[in-house]
Amino acid sequence: xNTKNYxxxxxxxxxxxxxxxxxxVACFAAQLDPTLEELGDIxxxxxxxxxxxxxxxxxxxxxxxxxKARILEENTLELVIRDWGRGIPDIEKARQPxxxxxxxxxxxxxxxxxxxxxxxxxxxxxxxKGTTVTLRRKISLRSGRL
Amino acid sequence: MKVLTSFKxxxxxxxxxxxxxxxxxxxxxxxxxRILEEYLPRDCAMDLSGLRFMDSSGIAVILxxxxxxxxxxxxxxxxxxxxxxxxxxxASGIDRVxxxxxxxGVRS
Numbered sequence: 716x717n718t719k720n721y722x723x724x725x726x727x728x729x730x731x732x733x734x735x736x737x738x739x740v741a742c743f744a745a746q747l748d749p750t751l752e753e754l755g756d757i758x759x760x761x762x763x764x765x766x767x768x769x770x771x772x773x774x775x776x777x778x779x780x781x782x783k784a785r786i787l788e789e790n791t792l793e794l795v796i797r798d799w800g801r802g803i804p805d806i807e808k809a810r811q812p813x814x815x816x817x818x819x820x821x822x823x824x825x826x827x828x829x830x831x832x833x834x835x836x837x838x839x840x841x842x843x844k845g846t847t848v849t850l851r852r853k854i855s856l857r858s859g860r861l
Numbered sequence: 862m863k864v865l866t867s868f869k870x871x872x873x874x875x876x877x878x879x880x881x882x883x884x885x886x887x888x889x890x891x892x893x894x895r896i897l898e899e900y901l902p903r904d905c906a907m908d909l910s911g912l913r914f915m916d917s918s919g920i921a922v923i924l925x926x927x928x929x930x931x932x933x934x935x936x937x938x939x940x941x942x943x944x945x946x947x948x949x950x951x952a953s954g955i956d957r958v959x960x961x962x963x964x965x966g967v968r969s
Contacts, residue, residue: 730884737914755914755945762916766883812954820887822920824953831952 716787724782728769737761740784747854756832763825764796764848772800794850802842871903878911886918890925905930910941920953927959
């Protein structure tokens with residue numbers, strides 16, 4: 716699919732950047748004229764994916780996080796969240812609801828929420844090399860608009 | 862995120878205000894545990910009407926308060942979540958464990 720517009724955000728895996736990342740992506744996505752609920756969903760999945768990088772990819776170090784947002788044809792938003800961290804040994808397991816390696820501070824619902832809020836979710840990961848999460852969501856065209 | 866409290870007749874209401882994400886969650890969970898120790902309430906309502914954003918980190922925080930209250934022999938539930946926090950609560954399936962009271966008109 717052709718890219719109509721895009722942004723790239725790169726930042727170190729400091730948790731203070733979670734709010735910035737979801738806010739910046741939401742501002743970019745606003746040009747698709749999403750509903751408040753759609754905008755909330757986009758913010759939520761960015762927050763989940765970036766938190767995964769911070770908590771799981773770089774548990775004891777700071778590393779680079781890259782967030783790419785693209786507007787594709789048919790009013791579709793694509794988000795790519797990438798890190799160069801530890802990687803996920805078992806993606807199937809990581810995607811299961813309530814599964815977490817993060818202890819009592821984490822709910823294990825990150826991937827479940829990403830999956831239920833987006834049309835598609837793809838996870839690619841290699842131990843020691845990093846993880847790339849790709850999410851797509853078609854923003855509905857509202858009536859009364861061309 | 863700010864937490865305001867009110868306490869009357871054994872019922873502690875925790876008002877969550879602002880945004881609750883991973884960056885905030887550890888500090889918030891510790892503050893909430895201190896508040897529970899201080900009041901030792903019989904019941905605890907978590908009022909989310911002032912919460913503008915919450916992700917799955919918030920689910921873990923709510924579950925911690927719920928479990929702590931249960932350990933103390935009390936009850937805990939969630940009240941008045943706005944649209945975005947409610948979407949996250951629904952997707953997580955936490956309502957099978959913790960009661961969620963949604964009042965019409967508070968939905969933002």
